[in-house]
Amino acid sequence: MILQLVDRIGGLKPWLNGRGLPLKNEISRQGNSTYTCVRITVYHSAQFMKFLLLGFLVIILISSPSFAQWLDFRTAGIPRTPDGKPNLTAPTPRMADGKPDLTGIWVADTSKYLGNLAADSGPVPFQPWAEKVYEERRANLGKDDPEARCMPQGVPKVNTLPYPFKIFQLPGETVILYEMFYLYRQIFTDGRQLPTEFVNPSWMGYSVGKWDDDDFVVETAGMNEQFWMDTNGHPHTDQLRVTERFKRKDFGHMEVEVTIDDPKAYTKPWMATIKQHLLPDTELLEFVCEKNLDPAHLVGK
Amino acid sequence: MNIASLILVLLFHHSFAAEFDSSKPVELKGTVTRIDWVNPHAWIYLDVKDDAGKVTSWGCELGSPNLLMRNGWRRDSLKAGDIVVVSGSQAKDGSKIANARTVRLGDGTRVFNAGSSGDAPR
Numbered sequence: 383m384i385l386q387l388v389d390r391i392g393g394l395k396p397w398l399n400g401r402g403l404p405l406k407n408e409i410s411r412q413g414n415s416t417y418t419c420v421r422i423t424v425y426h427s428a429q430f431m432k433f434l435l436l437g438f439l440v441i442i443l444i445s446s447p448s449f450a451q452w453l454d455f456r457t458a459g460i461p462r463t464p465d466g467k468p469n470l471t472a473p474t475p476r477m478a479d480g481k482p483d484l485t486g487i488w489v490a491d492t493s494k495y496l497g498n499l500a501a502d503s504g505p506v507p508f509q510p511w512a513e514k515v516y517e518e519r520r521a522n523l524g525k526d527d528p529e530a531r532c533m534p535q536g537v538p539k540v541n542t543l544p545y546p547f548k549i550f551q552l553p554g555e556t557v558i559l560y561e562m563f564y565l566y567r568q569i570f571t572d573g574r575q576l577p578t579e580f581v582n583p584s585w586m587g588y589s590v591g592k593w594d595d596d597d598f599v600v601e602t603a604g605m606n607e608q609f610w611m612d613t614n615g616h617p618h619t620d621q622l623r624v625t626e627r628f629k630r631k632d633f634g635h636m637e638v639e640v641t642i643d644d645p646k647a648y649t650k651p652w653m654a655t656i657k658q659h660l661l662p663d664t665e666l667l668e669f670v671c672e673k674n675l676d677p678a679h680l681v682g683k
Numbered sequence: 684m685n686i687a688s689l690i691l692v693l694l695f696h697h698s699f700a701a702e703f704d705s706s707k708p709v710e711l712k713g714t715v716t717r718i719d720w721v722n723p724h725a726w727i728y729l730d731v732k733d734d735a736g737k738v739t740s741w742g743c744e745l746g747s748p749n750l751l752m753r754n755g756w757r758r759d760s761l762k763a764g765d766i767v768v769v770s771g772s773q774a775k776d777g778s779k780i781a782n783a784r785t786v787r788l789g790d791g792t793r794v795f796n797a798g799s800s801g802d803a804p805r
Contacts, residue, residue: 453752523701530697532723545749613698667749673721679774680701
């Protein structure tokens with residue numbers, strides 16, 4: 383068991399073998415079983431005792447911070463100040479091709495745009511029916527928001543949440559995992575175009591991305607009409623097309639500039655900018671919306 | 684959007700004002716009977732005794748376990764049997780449920796506050 387743990391911690395085995403410790407360690411998998419079997423052959427008991435003590439020490443040192451479910455786990459590769467704190471104003475990291483690397487865990491600076499995406503956008507160019515729907519939703523204090531029933535937030539609302547998202551910038555696609563409600567997006571960067579027709583509209587839509595200088599520009603379409611763009615209830619239709627420009631300003635700061643283009647709901651495109659900050663030294667937590675007691679009490683006015 | 688709704692929207696995946704009445708504050712002193720550490724909201728349940736000795740069970744809604752954990756709280760930061768004072772707002776439909784704005788132990792120590800300053804996790 384102890385050796386199994388040491389082996390999981392990783393990197394020790396070559397170090398030990400390099401020092402002539404007589405460890406023979408075989409790990410095997412049997413069928414589809416997830417059990418791991420570790421067989422150890424030890425030739426010299428004194429050396430083995432030294433190894434055991436070392437193993438205990440390593441386990442104690444390494445396992446102590448793990449109780450927090452990786453909430454406080456130190457992220458590798460982050461520039462740090464001499465006192466060890468993340469240097470969040472360090473320069474934007476870049477990929478081998480010179481483009482910004484957006485990899486990391488991010489969260490919106492404020493929940494203002496979750497409440498009202500147009501909080502700083504000035505008058506929204508509603509189509510008359512859309513304004514009527516918006517005013518009705520506001521008058522009812524947003525009681526019918528599908529998010530309150532644990533439905534996905536859709537795009538662009540996922541950029542406004544008080545829960546983090548994690549970006550993986552991979553060859554051919556950029557993947558974003560959203561903590562809240564366990565959502566994800568695949569943003570294809572392999573040169574494909576968005577379909578012109580969407581036979582299967584979805585909550586998070588279909589996304590393609592490309593670089594415009596240092597901005598990662600994501601076009602999303604093919605979304606269903608079932609989500610609201612904010613708690614206030616800005617409506618949209620199946621014609622919604624969202625452009626997000628991800629601008630990583632420095633190591634710890636990013637802006638997502640959102641353009642809403644939905645000619646059936648708005649007479650012209652309108653924009654909002656949602657500032658994000660990096661969350662260093664943590665990980666996403668599971669968030670399954672599993673026991674939602676609110677809908678029964680959402681009465682509105 | 685005023686400051687109060689700005690702060691409250693942070694904690695909820697739903698409109699605060701559609702469910703709770705901030706103009707009707709409640710203060711509940713009672714004994715914790717159960718803690719539900721579950722998304723989208725953690726809940727604590729209290730037995731509250733009135734002056735006549737009648738006991739009423741209240742449910743108090745908190746932020747999500749994820750926000751609470753990011754603010755340093757754990758599911759066992761409060762236990763059944765603890766006596767607490769909850770300040771909050773009662774549900775508009777008259778149910779014996781409330782949004783818990785603050786939860787305090789007998790000595791005044793605050794527990795389970797999550798982002799009530801209006802800040803996102805940092």
